[in-house]
Amino acid sequence: MSKYLTLAKEGLVSKLDCPMDQGLLMSNQDLDDKIYLYCLSCSYKMVLGLELYEKMERIIRDRN
Numbered sequence: 001m002s003k004y005l006t007l008a009k010e011g012l013v014s015k016l017d018c019p020m021d022q023g024l025l026m027s028n029q030d031l032d033d034k035i036y037l038y039c040l041s042c043s044y045k046m047v048l049g050l051e052l053y054e055k056m057e058r059i060i061r062d063r064n
Contacts, residue, residue, distance in 0.1 A: 001027040001035055001048075003058045013059055020044045 005027060008012040016025045016037060023041035032035065036047045 001053075001056070007060065007063065016029050018042065018044045036045065
């Protein structure tokens with residue numbers, strides 16, 4: 001996840017902006033190992049589904 005966000009900051013992949021205020025989204029993992037994105041500017045939080053996570057993995061793999 002952090003690799004994808006780094007590539008997004010460099011403009012190499014699509015950015016993941018907050019749909020509420022277009023703020024920067026950060027990633028984290030909860031105690032149940034669920035990965036989620038959260039906004040630094042507001043209370044937005046989104047749990048990543050398996051489909052989106054696998055899509056991001058493919059993008060990173062294709063860039064290497």
